[in-house]
Amino acid sequence: MTNSDLQQSDIDVREQVNELADAASRAQRDLAHATTDVKNSLLVAIADALDTRADEIAGANALDMEQAFDEGLSEGKLDRLKFDVPRIAASAQDMRKVASLPDPVGQVVRGFETTNGLRIQQVRVPMGVIGMIYEARPNVTVDVISLCIKSGNAAILRGGHEAARTNAATLAIVKDTLKELGFDGALIGSVDQFGRAGATAMMEARGHIDLLVPRGSARLIKSVVENSKVPVIETGAGNVHIYVDESADLDKAIPIIINSKTQRVGTCNSAEKLIVHRSIAEQFLPKVAQALAQAQVVLHADEISYRIIKDADIEDIQLLQADDADWGIEYLALEMGVLVVDSVDEAIEHINEYSTHHTESILSQDYSNIEWFTQGIDSAVVMVNASTRFTDGGVFGFGAELGISTQKLHARGPMGLIEMTTTKWVAYGNGQVRA
Structure with a gap:
């Protein structure tokens, strides 16, 4: 393959990733209008489907584990990669826990009334499309989906080649459930099929992906922080x-x-x-x-x-x-x-x-x-x-976590539902004009 061919291939991947993100954005607008009860019912339905079809995910994970062992993955990383039936059940239960938590969307952060009667409020709203780049952690797939749906966000995922089969099996079940309940399956997308080029395209998808969160090795996090054109929340390695x-x-x-x-x-x-x-x-x-x-x-x-x-x-x-x-x-x-x-x-x-x-x-x-x-x-x-x-989102009562943020802007520590929202100001008037 010539350099020209490689460049064209990269362009094609970027275009396809941008299309996935745009489709997720359109699906997210519908989710943003869903009530808390509808979102909770969707999460419980996905959790039930994960339990019912856990053998499919566990079978795919066994193949990922076998390949990772043959490739010499460390003991610690093999432990992270493991997603057997008990761990799938635990993730499904965490999803139900997220469903039981208060919905941050629409919460009033602060509000006041001006002297001319203008009522101003700062309210929580979804981020939009959240991109997640992570390694050999299939439980993160379920955590991200849980938190994104409850907080009204769409997700584009890059879960790494080590867990490719596991993540594909999980996403297939999630998408089936979304469609069964009348939601667009594009709400949760994956770029795993594009390999590393997919991750690179996510980092360049400014205007298509609203926020990018890396979770994994120090090397991965450093690469995303230094190269991403999309705003990043840095999750840290743990020394x-x-x-x-x-x-x-x-x-x-x-x-x-x-x-x-x-x-x-x-x-x-x-x-x-x-x-x-x-x-x-x-x-x-x-x-x-x-x-x-x-x-x-x-x-x-x-x-x-x-x-x-x-x-x-x-x-x-x-x-x-x-x-x-x-x-x-x-x-x-x-x-x-x-x-x-x-x-x-x-x-x-x-x-x-x-x-x-x-x-x-x-x-x-x-x-x-x-x-x-x-x-x-x-x-x-x-x-x-x-x-x-x-130090864990589940222990802190968040049901699940997007990661542990080690930076100081927007979020720090375990990131749950509230950390996956931003705010906007809404001003209610009755004909007021500024002099």
Whole structure:
């Protein structure tokens, strides 16, 4: 194929993606007029269809899993890719949860009346067409559809080649249900058939797609943020930290750390770094290292923690000396960096330098240090004496989430229904004219 042919092919893909987005926009206008009851009924119907036809999705996912394993996908990514019948059922139940939540569309944010009687209100309205680019996460397909329908938005999806069969099976069921209930199937579109060119076309679809949300690896997110002509909400990779303060309840600290690191290693809210105050390091590090060793976690330790842990002579421990590169890595695996600091200020400084501004946790019984930490940390979520795994739209009561925003404009933290709306001003008059 010549360069001219490649250029023409890219043009063809862009045109087709723009057409998909425009069709989604037309379908979204009809959805925007739907009542809350109609949207809720549609979500429940889709959830029921997912449960009824779960074997179709699970069968497609088994093929995706087999291919991904053969291609050497990491353990964490394989876990994200897995979408078996129990996980499909959980996603369907999350969709029903979204249906039960208050509808943000039409909510009055604020309002007032001017001296001449003009009544002005700021109300929530849908974004329009939301584009989602994500990797090997088929549950995200269901989450996005749930949130988009309830918030009155259309969606264009690029779910990545690893989950292509799974996503296609899910979307087929969704589109069948939309049509059965009288909605345009174009409301939820996919560009997976175009491969990477489809993702590129989405990034260039300004005027066709209203908002683009990347969710996946740091590399994917960086590429979308730097290259997109469409407005982007940046969801972050999770270089997540736990700081164990000198006043921490050490008996409670170990279960929190183990849960944060090992409960699901492939998620962006799993802990990647453990920071320990020097005054408790000799006492605490051998105990927590032994627990992490039993969980088969590889430790990348700084000079002080390496000496303490090595001297403890822990059976079957996998201990490495950390280098500067370790502090910025999101492992997404059974690996964890360990660092000893002299103060809460040093912990804050280190975290703010190396964090991806996703989630951090402090384990402490000192109220002053807790407040200092929560105020000083520049991340979307700060946990106090709790696992980092709680940073999740479902846990926060959102039913599902579009992603965890690590930026500061429009949305920050788990994004639910409200974060998928914008606002407009409506002014009600009775013949007023401006002098």
